[in-house]
Amino acid sequence: MTKIKLTYFDIQGVAEKVRLAFVLNGVDFEDVRIKHAEWQELKPKTKFGQLPLMQIDDGEEVAQSDAMLRFAATLGAAKLMPKEPIEQLKVNEAMGLVDDIARSWMPAHSIGMSPQKFGYEEGFQNTDEGKAKVLAMRENWLKTELPKFMKLVTALIEANGDEGFLASKDAPTIADCHMVPLLRNYQRGFMDGVPTTSLDEFTTVTAYIKRFLSIPEVAKYYEK
Template sequence: MPQYKLSYFNLMGRAEPMRLMFAYAGVAYEDHRIEGQQWAELKPKTPNGQLPVLQIDGKEELSQSMAISHYLSKKFGLDGKDDWESAKVREAIETMSDVKQKLRVTEQDPEKKAAIVKALEHDTVEPYLARLAATLKKNGSGFLVGSKPTEIDFHLFHAFNYWQQSKQYTEALNKHSEIQTFLKKFENLPGIKSWLEKRPKTSM
């Protein structure tokens, strides 16, 4: 078994879907959490001057969160049972990435920002969640692709979990029973439940 070390800041952020994958797969790894003051020294030593970074056997290093995610999904059998399911997983991940890009808000004024977020919830989040709910209903397994969790489920769970905790887009989330069922099913999966109970408490 390879020795894994996942380095990221002491928060959930971009590394959390991969931590969830390790938990579900029951694979041991070093959850290396970097505090702010350590980052300046470590940054020049990383492949691209950014985190997360996955180190394997103390030698090979892989950066870029989605590259790490894809690698682990292949290693842990989370990329679908065949080429078609694998392609549908990639399709869903690319779609999610497009939506996340649209949700980036740089406005600092609280009132203007709130108005922008509300518009995004109506124009972008609600249609996206409606399509996801329809896909979940059609698939029938409780997961987005196939009969068991795949890479996209880990990213969806993390995003929706974050929205719930930060009280973002909760009105849209609560409209769809299929999504609420997905969240309940996922959080009670073996490995996931215990990780959620023990993971460090962070702001995001």
């Protein structure tokens, strides 16, 4: 039996899609969650200076969460990536849309953590001016960009019927493992300026999220 250790922070973040893929495929894995205080010591020892990391059978550590997700699809029940090339293309198309959303959102998200990447001084986000800037950027994105993306997500879901997923009519794929954690970021209320009601008007999308979360394996995972 393959021994897998997945290391990330004690948050959902970019590792959640990999965790969900393991859960849905019935793959046992060691879910190591480190504190941010531990990261500075660990970072120089990591392959690319980033998390998550995955280690297989005590071998070399592997980086890049998308690579891990595609690997997870091949394990256990191996039901998260269809075998037909055309169906695989649909999954990868949906995966690309998730990446487009994340890339578009990144400036509004990151300025609240690393303003120096955008030409501001470190700690800018904690000043009155910085707090206002963060809220303004996030409010603008939610107003102008989110509806555009939710229209695209809705179209993918509706193409697969009332009970469908992003790239399949009857079962989740790794595209859903990728998409749902990202969408839930706009519902969970942990980011300043992002109300828990941000997705409420997009009823096809919210129904899709509930459908995914109600899958028995997923529901059991989140009960922990």
